[in-house]
Amino acid sequence: MVAGEKATVAQTGEVLTLELPRRLAAGWRPGTEIVITPFGFDAALLVRGDLARSGFLAATLSSFSVAEAFGYVLAGIRTGRLVVTRGAVRRWVAFREGQVVFAHSTEPWQRLGGVLVRLGLLSGEKLAEALGQVKPGARLGQVLTRNGTLSPARLYTAMTAVVRDIVIDLFAETEGELLFIEGSAPHDDALKLPETTRELAMEGMRRAEEVQRLRG
Numbered sequence: 001m002v003a004g005e006k007a008t009v010a011q012t013g014e015v016l017t018l019e020l021p022r023r024l025a026a027g028w029r030p031g032t033e034i035v036i037t038p039f040g041f042d043a044a045l046l047v048r049g050d051l052a053r054s055g056f057l058a059a060t061l062s063s064f065s066v067a068e069a070f071g072y073v074l075a076g077i078r079t080g081r082l083v084v085t086r087g088a089v090r091r092w093v094a095f096r097e098g099q100v101v102f103a104h105s106t107e108p109w110q111r112l113g114g115v116l117v118r119l120g121l122l123s124g125e126k127l128a129e130a131l132g133q134v135k136p137g138a139r140l141g142q143v144l145t146r147n148g149t150l151s152p153a154r155l156y157t158a159m160t161a162v163v164r165d166i167v168i169d170l171f172a173e174t175e176g177e178l179l180f181i182e183g184s185a186p187h188d189d190a191l192k193l194p195e196t197t198r199e200l201a202m203e204g205m206r207r208a209e210e211v212q213r214l215r216g
Contacts (some may be wrong), residue, residue, distance in 0.1 A: 047181070054080065054182040061086075061178060066170045067208075069178055070201045074098050080183050086176030093167055096185035100197050103166040110169070112140055115162045121154050160191055164200065171204030172211040 008019045028034065033049030045058055057064075057072060061084075069082055077098040084091050091110075094102040108114060113131065116122035122130075126149055133143045141159065144150040150158075193200070 056182065057178075057180040059178055061174055061176050064178065066173055066178065067201065067205055069180060070197065070204075073180065074197055074201070078180075078182055079185050080181050081185075082178060082180045084170055084173060084176060084178045086173060089176075091166055091170060093163075093170070094185045094190075095197070096190065098197055100163065100167055100193055100200060101185050101190040103163040105166045110162065110166050112158060112162055115165070116144075116150070116158050119158060119161065121150065121158055156191070160193055163191060164193060164195070167200050168204040168207050171201070171208040 007021070010017050010019055028048070034046050035049050037045045037047070039045070045056070047056065057069070059069075066084065072078070073080075073082065073095050079096050079098075080094075082093045082095070089106055091105040091107070092103065093100055105111070113122075113127045117124055117127055122144070130140060130143045130147070130149060133147075134140050138146075141150075141155050145152050145155055195203070
């Protein structure tokens with residue numbers, strides 16, 4: 001989803017339709033139920049139907065920071081998913097009762113394979129070989145443990161490092177949009193990080209301050 005993309009309202013008889021650019025609705029298949037929450041004549045929030053039955057918080061990062069979003073989750077001990085987008089980059093963090101249990105990023109350097117190589121747990125050649133075996137129903141971690149390239153313990157260590165890096169890096173974001181949708185957290189991929197959400201947030205804010213000083 002790209003900020004600033006425009007949708008068009010069209011009318012056919014008594015019916016009004018909202019035409020979205022394909023890139024804006026890339027994750028929505030034809031027939032997907034979209035729930036629209038209007039905010040008077042000024043704005044409306046579109047949320048996939050299966051997610052819209054719970055509460056949500058939506059804002060731009062210029063008005064509501066990632067730190068404030070984490071504070072909102074912690075204060076309410078909330079379960080759900082925080083999605084942060086900037087242009088074509090999308091990152092999300094899953095919470096269960098206020099604690100971070102998973103995270104994902106579209107940034108290549110924040111994906112599992114890159115982190116495994118960076119930690120010295122996997123060579124670039126082994127990674128390329130394993131990626132060739134990835135397919136629907138067989139993710140990278142499953143491929144690596146199934147063929148004995150990586151032990152489950154080392155995979156778990158790498159996955160917690162991925163989640164930790166994504167969360168901490170989020171706090172340096174000052175442009176883009178965020179959306180928190182309350183609901184169930186993932187079960188299959190849920191992790192138990194060594195730090196609490198509050199500790200991760202403190203580290204993230206320290207990292208953000210360092211980034212701002214370097215930019216200055």
